[in-house]
Amino acid sequence: xxxxxxxxxCFIGLAISSNTMAQTEIEKLRSEVDALNKKAQxxxxxQSVKQKMEQDVSLLNDKAKEWEEWKAxxxxxxxxxxxxxxYTDRQDQTGSFSFGGFSPIFHYQFADQFxxxxxxxxxxxxxxxxxxSIGYLTIDWFVNxxxxxxxxxxxxxxxxxRQNIHPSWxxxxxxxxxxxxxxxxxxxxxxxxxxxxxxxxxxNNSFNYALYIANGPTLEADGSEIDMIETPGLGKDGxxxxxxxxxxxxxxxxxxxxxxxxxxxxxxxxxSGTSPNYSYDASRSYDVAGADFNWRPAGIDLRGEFIQQExxxxxxSVAPDSGQWQAWYLQAAYRFSGTNWEAVARxxxxxxxxxxxxVEQITLGANYLFATNLVGKLSYEFNDNPNAGLTAADxxxxxxxxxx
Amino acid sequence: xxxxxxxxxxxGLASLTVIVGLSFLNxxxxxxxxxxxxxxxxGAKTWVENCVRCHNVRDPKELRDDQWITTSFHxxxxxxxxxxQTRDVIKFLQSSN
Numbered sequence: 154x155x156x157x158x159x160x161x162x163c164f165i166g167l168a169i170s171s172n173t174m175a176q177t178e179i180e181k182l183r184s185e186v187d188a189l190n191k192k193a194q195x196x197x198x199x200q201s202v203k204q205k206m207e208q209d210v211s212l213l214n215d216k217a218k219e220w221e222e223w224k225a226x227x228x229x230x231x232x233x234x235x236x237x238x239x240y241t242d243r244q245d246q247t248g249s250f251s252f253g254g255f256s257p258i259f260h261y262q263f264a265d266q267f268x269x270x271x272x273x274x275x276x277x278x279x280x281x282x283x284x285x286s287i288g289y290l291t292i293d294w295f296v297n298x299x300x301x302x303x304x305x306x307x308x309x310x311x312x313x314x315r316q317n318i319h320p321s322w323x324x325x326x327x328x329x330x331x332x333x334x335x336x337x338x339x340x341x342x343x344x345x346x347x348x349x350x351x352x353x354x355x356x357n358n359s360f361n362y363a364l365y366i367a368n369g370p371t372l373e374a375d376g377s378e379i380d381m382i383e384t385p386g387l388g389k390d391g392x393x394x395x396x397x398x399x400x401x402x403x404x405x406x407x408x409x410x411x412x413x414x415x416x417x418x419x420x421x422x423x424x425s426g427t428s429p430n431y432s433y434d435a436s437r438s439y440d441v442a443g444a445d446f447n448w449r450p451a452g453i454d455l456r457g458e459f460i461q462q463e464x465x466x467x468x469x470s471v472a473p474d475s476g477q478w479q480a481w482y483l484q485a486a487y488r489f490s491g492t493n494w495e496a497v498a499r500x501x502x503x504x505x506x507x508x509x510x511x512v513e514q515i516t517l518g519a520n521y522l523f524a525t526n527l528v529g530k531l532s533y534e535f536n537d538n539p540n541a542g543l544t545a546a547d548x549x550x551x552x553x554x555x556x557x
Numbered sequence: 558x559x560x561x562x563x564x565x566x567x568x569g570l571a572s573l574t575v576i577v578g579l580s581f582l583n584x585x586x587x588x589x590x591x592x593x594x595x596x597x598x599x600g601a602k603t604w605v606e607n608c609v610r611c612h613n614v615r616d617p618k619e620l621r622d623d624q625w626i627t628t629s630f631h632x633x634x635x636x637x638x639x640x641x642q643t644r645d646v647i648k649f650l651q652s653s654n
Contacts, residue, residue: 231627260627265640268630293630298640301633313611317635323612351637361637364574399574402637406606416570442566447610525613556612 231260234272237321239530239552246546252277253321253552256288268293289342289386303347306386309340310347310363310400311415312458313445314482322556325454325486325497325520327532328548331512332460332480332503335385339460339480340417340441342386343367343396361402369396369417369439371424372464374472379423379506382462382478391433394420398441409450415443421464423471437475438465452490457483476506482514488522495520497532508540526556593641595648603642604649610636617653625650 234257242248254276261269272288291305308316314333318324332338345367352360368390373381398417405411421439426432445458463477482501488494497518504511518532530552536545608614620628626647633643 229623229627231624233628233631258631260631262627262630265630268627268634270631270634293634295630295633295640303634317611320612349634349637351639351642353639353642359637359639363637399570401570401573404607404610409606411610414566414570416566418571449609522613525615526619 227264229260229262231262232257233260233557234258235320235322235554235556237552237554239327239550241551242549244546244548253554256320266295268295291347299350299352300348301350303349304345306342306344307347307365308342309384310349310365311340311398311417311441312400312443312460313413313447313456314458315339315341318456320556321552321554322526322528324554325484325495325528325530326499326516326518327530327550327552328516328534330480330482330484330499330501330516331514331536332478332501333482336381336383337480338462338478338503338505339443340370340384340462342384343369344386344388345395357406359404359406361404362399364397364399366395366397369394369419370421370462371433372421372472374423374425374470375507377472379464379472379474379476382421382464383424389431391424391431392420392422392436392439394436396420396439400443408448410446410448412446413444415441415445415460417441422467425471434471435467435469437467437470439463452487454486454488455484457481474506477504478506479504493522495522509538509543511538511540511543512545513537513539514545528554530554593644595644595646597645597648597652599642600645600647600649603638603646607636607638607642608632608646617650620650620654622651622654625654 234255236255237253239251239253240248241251254274256272256274259269259271259273269290269292271290274286274288276284276286278284287306289305289307291303291307294302296302308319310316314330319329319333321327335341343365345365347363347365347367349361349363351362354360368387369392370382370384371387371391372379373383396417396419398415398419400413400415402411402413417440419439420436422433422436424431424433439462441460441462443458443460445456447454447456449455459479459481461477461479464475466473466475480501480503482499484497484499486495486497489496497516497520499514499516499518501514501516502512503514514537515535516532517535518530520531521529523529530550532550532552534548534550536547538545604614617625629643629647629650632638632646633640638646
């Protein structure tokens, strides 16, 4: 009986102890499961964060790629240009609000080898019509570091005003110097071919050049006198002989001084009739000479230039005599330090084969620079005709010019 | 007298044209590979000195990187800058906008 009881007690004891063991095992397993569950949750959370991050990164990659593409594609496109609006009052006429022009400039660049540059010019006429023309359109080939070949219609590289100063945000006065306007003493543009570039010397001085061959100008006669020389960049070479010319410039950065010498030579003839049935009389000589400088001593912006176009005599022409157009100007501008105000003075002269068009001119101006490329101008032109009995009217011009 | 001076001037410049032309034929077309990258410091100097020759200096912040490339190539033609000066100016402008 005792043994029976003892074995029962043992059995119960064993059963109890194994039961307690199972209990702890379960507890352990449960906590392990809990831990695993937690881990699994964390893992899931981590996975979703990771997925989100991966999405973000790939999105950013796409964006970065777009940006890289934008920064470094083979072709770049850029729209620049300038426009101006204003008011002009001429002594002998009623003042008029004016829209000086809107000139968008297109740049299309292919790698670092080619560029198409084109300037359109929009103007409104007295009659309210809009007129569009091509200021220039060239394809430039950057052959190497010192030579670029430029073909098409280009602004005349002779002198500095027509090519570099005429945009209204650049010109410090609201008008072109007398003789440097359209079809006056300074050639405007030409159609042909040009080589240009520069060279930097050891001394840090630099040399720049532009050499061209082009269709050249044409003459217009009024009776037996030459009335006008046209240099808008003609699409046809009426005189049958190309014009060759160019400008050489030297720039001395330490003295802030640049000067340039220009020349061109060729043939020209008198054009008569109307488009498309123009006729041209016998060719005669055509020569251009010019000199220009710009200099910035002590914060004063000084520039000036001289230009002359001349044509030879031709006995068989309707206008047989030789003649010339000459013009020069000197300009000084000063921006008062610490302010946005600028004062400008310019003196110039225009001498033509027809006395009635000669002008002596002094122009004074006050400018407010909202930014370097956004300028408000008030300019007053004192005009005079030096020939006895002839006069030229003064003008006051107000202009707001924006280069973009 | 006037015409003679004119002729001398013209002949002088025409000879200069020929000399420049010949010197480029001789050396100009040799490919330059040595130093094709833009340099910031040189570019800053070129910018200060050259970009005021014709107009008020334009703020580097005005344009984006890609627009400074087209503008600088445009100005290279206008101003007669060398290819290296252009790359230097682009580097300077792109780092300052």
